[in-house]
Amino acid sequence: MPATDAALSHIPFPPQQPLVGNTLHSLRDFTGLHRRAMAEFGDVYRLRLMGKWRVAFTSAEAVEYILTDPDKLFSNAQGWADALGHVFPNGLMLRDFDDHRLHRRIMQAAFRKPAMDSYLSLMAPELDDLLAEWPVGRRFGFYPAIKDLTLRLGAHVFMGLPADAPEAETLNRDFIDEIASTITVVRKPLPFTKFRRGTQAHARLVGRFHALVEDRRNGTAEDFFSQMCRATDDEGRHWDAQEIADHFNFLMMAAHDTTASGLTTMVWALAEHPEWQERLAVEVAALGDGPMTPEMLGAMPLTDLVFKEALRLVPPVSLIPRRALRAFEWNGIPIPAGSYVSAQIAMVMRSPKHYTDPDAFDPERFSDNRAEDRSHRFAWAPFGGGAHKCIGLHFSTMQVKAFTRALLTRYRVARADTGEVVWKRIPIPQPRGGLPVTLSPA
Ligand code: HEM
Numbered sequence: 194m195p196a197t198d199a200a201l202s203h204i205p206f207p208p209q210q211p212l213v214g215n216t217l218h219s220l221r222d223f224t225g226l227h228r229r230a231m232a233e234f235g236d237v238y239r240l241r242l243m244g245k246w247r248v249a250f251t252s253a254e255a256v257e258y259i260l261t262d263p264d265k266l267f268s269n270a271q272g273w274a275d276a277l278g279h280v281f282p283n284g285l286m287l288r289d290f291d292d293h294r295l296h297r298r299i300m301q302a303a304f305r306k307p308a309m310d311s312y313l314s315l316m317a318p319e320l321d322d323l324l325a326e327w328p329v330g331r332r333f334g335f336y337p338a339i340k341d342l343t344l345r346l347g348a349h350v351f352m353g354l355p356a357d358a359p360e361a362e363t364l365n366r367d368f369i370d371e372i373a374s375t376i377t378v379v380r381k382p383l384p385f386t387k388f389r390r391g392t393q394a395h396a397r398l399v400g401r402f403h404a405l406v407e408d409r410r411n412g413t414a415e416d417f418f419s420q421m422c423r424a425t426d427d428e429g430r431h432w433d434a435q436e437i438a439d440h441f442n443f444l445m446m447a448a449h450d451t452t453a454s455g456l457t458t459m460v461w462a463l464a465e466h467p468e469w470q471e472r473l474a475v476e477v478a479a480l481g482d483g484p485m486t487p488e489m490l491g492a493m494p495l496t497d498l499v500f501k502e503a504l505r506l507v508p509p510v511s512l513i514p515r516r517a518l519r520a521f522e523w524n525g526i527p528i529p530a531g532s533y534v535s536a537q538i539a540m541v542m543r544s545p546k547h548y549t550d551p552d553a554f555d556p557e558r559f560s561d562n563r564a565e566d567r568s569h570r571f572a573w574a575p576f577g578g579g580a581h582k583c584i585g586l587h588f589s590t591m592q593v594k595a596f597t598r599a600l601l602t603r604y605r606v607a608r609a610d611t612g613e614v615v616w617k618r619i620p621i622p623q624p625r626g627g628l629p630v631t632l633s634p635a
Pocket residue numbers: 269285286287297444447448449451452455504508509510513514575576577578580581582583584585586588589
């Protein structure tokens with residue numbers, strides 16, 4: 194049972210709009226809404242979003258408590274179900290406790306070092322080819338271009354399809370429909386709704402993956418899907434075809450939109466700060482020619498700083514939802530059983546408690562001598578933490594580094610417009626207007 198209004202009545206909340214509560218406020222101005230609420234109420238308050246009260250926790254200490262969950266209080270599955278349950282019902286993030294641990298152990302096999310090295314060797318040459326097709330000296334939207342690129346790359350590295358396969362196009366459209374259905378106001382598959390398009394896309398995708406399993410399990414291909422078909426945990430357990438299809442469907446979603454969003458923030462920052470672009474170009478040039486190797490990843494410390502700062506400023510996942518299975522108390526505030534709670538990682542990462550001038554782009558804040566992110570274990574947590582910490586953290590860093598090398602070896606990037614870039618933060622951040630840019634030869 195959800196916590197009743199009466200049980201939550203002691204928790205303050207900002208002004209509401211009829212019917213939609215704070216949903217539209219949150220979609221229009223996520224950071225402004227939370228900053229105003231924090232200024233008025235402190236670190237804990239509630240918002241009415243998508244028809245339910247959700248208690249927001251905005252301190253690093255509370256984020257640590259929720260994500261590491263020492264008292265086994267919080268359900269991931271119930272926290273994410275409203276947004277993701279209809280299209281990603283059995284994904285890793287929608288599983289709890291022992292069941293989650295079992296499935297995560299099997300998925301881990303697809304992220305071991307030899308598998309990661311083979312993804313890099315599949316990814317890097319494809320990235321070069323895809324980037325070679327980008328227009329020089331002509332304005333284009335970076336965000337739509339990087340979405341298309343990461344989806345094509347995903348079809349290749351994750352599924353073993355050629356990046357220009359017509360099938361990649363269909364798969365991509367279905368993924369877009371799945372994701373678009375996660376935050377629509379109508380939450381039933383009524384005709385002509387995004388929700389229905391999402392559930393239909395889900396059925397097509399899962400059916401498609403299911404049909405591929407037998408072949409891939411018996412083959413030797415190195416793409417991600419094939420690795421997942423053969424993956425086992427230490428006791429030799431592996432998944433059946435339906436489980437593989439469900440996990441893979443979720444993984445494609447978790448992998449591509451987040452990385453595309455992080456890369457958009459990074460390229461926006463590099464276009465705004467050409468001195469950093471030059472520093473990364475020098476770092477990339479020092480790697481020399483030839484195919485990208487795993488050793489090169491360790492020789493890109495400045496790229497690490499810039500990527501970390503991009504994820505701090507505009508984290509691809511702004512908040513992490515959970516549901517309290519039992520009542521608990523936080524700093525003397527009783528939180529009833531059944532409450533929907535959210536770990537507000539984006540707000541922690543913009544907090545002056547942890548970061549000097551928190552709205553400024555300043556990658557050096559992560560350097561060893563400043564190390565602002567180490568002011569608290571959860572001061573920088575774009576990949577979450579605890580049992581559900583992002584399993585693709587190293588994969589996405591690898592992809593970002595391979596992309597940065599391919600981009601800056603060929604091009605320099607500049608914004609095609611002046612004026613502030615406004616980010617639509619929910620569900621996954623994207624710049625309004627698509628971030629028009631122009632490329633010039635390096
Ligand atoms: C910049 C890129 C990325 C960001 C910011 C990001 C962020 C996150 C966050 C915050 C979570 C935790 C959610 C929770 O606790 O409920 C998560 C989980 C997850 N991520 Fe990522 N992610 C990124 C890229 C990727 C990639 C590239 C993959 C796969 C190759 C991936 C696969 C997953 C999976 C499978 C989970 C669920 C883990 C679990 O529940 O045990 N992510 N991600």
